[in-house]
Amino acid sequence: MSKEIKPLEKKVWLSSPTMHGEEIKYVQEAYETNWMSTVGANINEVEKEICKKVGCKYAVALASGTSSLHLAVKLAGVKPGDKVFCSDMTFAATVNPVVYEGGVPVFIDTEYDTWNMDPVALEKAFELYPEVKVVVVAHLYGTPGKIDEIKAVCKKHNAVIVEDAAESLGATYKGKQTGTFGNYNCISFNGNKIITGSSGGMLLTDSEEAANKARKWSTQSREAAAWYQHEEIGYNYRMSNVIAGVVRGQIPHLEEHIAQKKAIYERYKEGLKDLPVKMNPIDFKNSEPNYWLSCMIIDQDAMGEQVRGEQKALYKHEKGKSTPTEILEKIASINAEGRPIWKPMHMQPIFRMNPFVTRNGNGRAQTNAYIDGVATDIGMDIFERGLCLPSDNKMTTEEQDTIIEVIKSCFE
Numbered sequence: 001m002s003k004e005i006k007p008l009e010k011k012v013w014l015s016s017p018t019m020h021g022e023e024i025k026y027v028q029e030a031y032e033t034n035w036m037s038t039v040g041a042n043i044n045e046v047e048k049e050i051c052k053k054v055g056c057k058y059a060v061a062l063a064s065g066t067s068s069l070h071l072a073v074k075l076a077g078v079k080p081g082d083k084v085f086c087s088d089m090t091f092a093a094t095v096n097p098v099v100y101e102g103g104v105p106v107f108i109d110t111e112y113d114t115w116n117m118d119p120v121a122l123e124k125a126f127e128l129y130p131e132v133k134v135v136v137v138a139h140l141y142g143t144p145g146k147i148d149e150i151k152a153v154c155k156k157h158n159a160v161i162v163e164d165a166a167e168s169l170g171a172t173y174k175g176k177q178t179g180t181f182g183n184y185n186c187i188s189f190n191g192n193k194i195i196t197g198s199s200g201g202m203l204l205t206d207s208e209e210a211a212n213k214a215r216k217w218s219t220q221s222r223e224a225a226a227w228y229q230h231e232e233i234g235y236n237y238r239m240s241n242v243i244a245g246v247v248r249g250q251i252p253h254l255e256e257h258i259a260q261k262k263a264i265y266e267r268y269k270e271g272l273k274d275l276p277v278k279m280n281p282i283d284f285k286n287s288e289p290n291y292w293l294s295c296m297i298i299d300q301d302a303m304g305e306q307v308r309g310e311q312k313a314l315y316k317h318e319k320g321k322s323t324p325t326e327i328l329e330k331i332a333s334i335n336a337e338g339r340p341i342w343k344p345m346h347m348q349p350i351f352r353m354n355p356f357v358t359r360n361g362n363g364r365a366q367t368n369a370y371i372d373g374v375a376t377d378i379g380m381d382i383f384e385r386g387l388c389l390p391s392d393n394k395m396t397t398e399e400q401d402t403i404i405e406v407i408k409s410c411f412e
C-alpha cells in the first residue's frame with residue numbers, strides 16, 4: 001500500500017436511520033393520548049399515506065417486512081410441499097416465509113442488467129416445474145427488476161406474484177411504484193431501510209378481501225363474536241402505534257432520502273470511473289431506483305485471487321487487481337461500513353437441497369465458471385465480484401472522497 005489514508009473521525013455506516021424531528025412528535029402524541037398499543041391514529045394515518053404515495057388500494061401495517069411477506073405467502077395460497085419460485089440473490093427474509101408455510105423455495109438465478117430475478121431463468125423453471133403457482137420476487141438494493149418480462153411469464157403460467165419491495169420503497173418502473181406489481185406486496189421499515197420506524201412493515205394489495213384477511217390474521221384471527229372465537233390460526237403481527245408514529249414522521253422525507261442516496265451513487269460512479277469496476281446496473285430506460293445502497297462489481301479481469309469458505313475469506317493482493325474481501329477490509333480499516341452482496345440463497349447451507357434454475361439450465365456450479373465470458377451461475381458471480389459500499393445519507397462528500405480514495409488504493 002503506497003500512502004496511509006487517515007481513518008474517518010466519525011464512523012460512516014452502510015445505511016443508518018435518519019430522523020427529522022416529526023417522528024418524536026407523533027410518538028409523544030401516542031404516549032399522551034395513551035394509544036400505546038397496536039391500535040391508534042398513527043397506524044391509520046401511515047396506512048392511508050402509504051396507499052397514496054405508492055398507489056395501492058389497501059395497506060396493512062405490520063410488525064415487520066418479514067411478517068408482511070409471511071401473510072403475503074399465506075394469501076398466495078402456499079401449502080405444505082408446494083414449490084415456490086423465489087429470487088435467489090436476496091436477503092433470507094424474502095424466502096423464509098415460504099418455508100414457514102411448508103413450501104419449498106426453488107431459486108431462480110439473477111440477471112446482469114438489474115441484479116434481480118432473471119425472467120429467462122423463470123420461464124425455464126416453469127418448463128421444469130409447470131405445477132408452480134406462486135413467484136416471490138425482490139427488487140435488490142432499490143433497483144426495480146425486469147417487471148414486464150416477469151409479469152408476462154407469470155401471466156402465461158397463471159402464477160400469483162408476491163413482490164418484495166422491502167428495499168425499493170419509492171422506486172418506480174415505467175412511472176409506477178414498486179409494491180404495486182404483485183398480487184400481494186411487501187415493504188419494510190427496518191432500521192436500515194430508506195425510511196424507518198425502527199422496525200415495521202406493510203402488506204400492500206388492491207384486494208379488499210386480502211387486506212381484511214391479513215388484518216384478521218395479524219391480530220390472532222379473532223372472529224366477530226363477543227368472546228375470543230377462532231376458526232383459523234392467527235399471529236401477533238400488527239404494527240405498534242408507537243412505531244407507526246416514527247414511520248409517520250419519516251414518510252414526508254422519503255423523496256429527500258432518495259435524492260441524497262442518488263447523489264451518493266453518482267459521486268461513487270464518478271469517483272470510481274477510472275478503476276476496472278462498475279456500479280450496480282440501472283435500467284434507466286424503464287426505471288428510477290431509490291438508490292438505497294450503492295454497490296460496485298470488479299471487472300472479471302481485475303479480480304484478484306479470493307477464496308471464501310463458510311465463515312472466512314482469504315485473498316491475495318495483486319498489482320492492478322483487487323477483491324471484495326480486500327476492499328471491505330480496507331473500508332473497515334478507515335472506520336466505514338461496507339458489506340458483501342447478499343450471498344445467494346442457493347449457496348446457503350440451509351437451502352443446499354433446494355432446486356436452483358439458471359438460464360442455461362446448468363444448475364449448481366461448484367466454482368465461479370465462465371463460458372465465453374458469461375458466468376454459468378450469475379448470482380454466484382455477482383456475489384464473488386461485488387460489494388455494497390457505505391451508503392449512509394448523512395455521509396459528507398469529504399468522507400465519501402476518503403472512501404473512494406481507499407478503494408482506489410486497493411488496485412495499486
Ligand SMILES: *Cc1c(COP(=O)(O)O)cnc(C)c1O
Binds near residue numbers: 090094201
Ligand atoms: C429488509 C428486508 C426484508 C425484511 O424486512 P424486515 O422488516 O427486516 O423484516 C425482506 N426482504 C428484503 C429484500 C429486505 O431487504
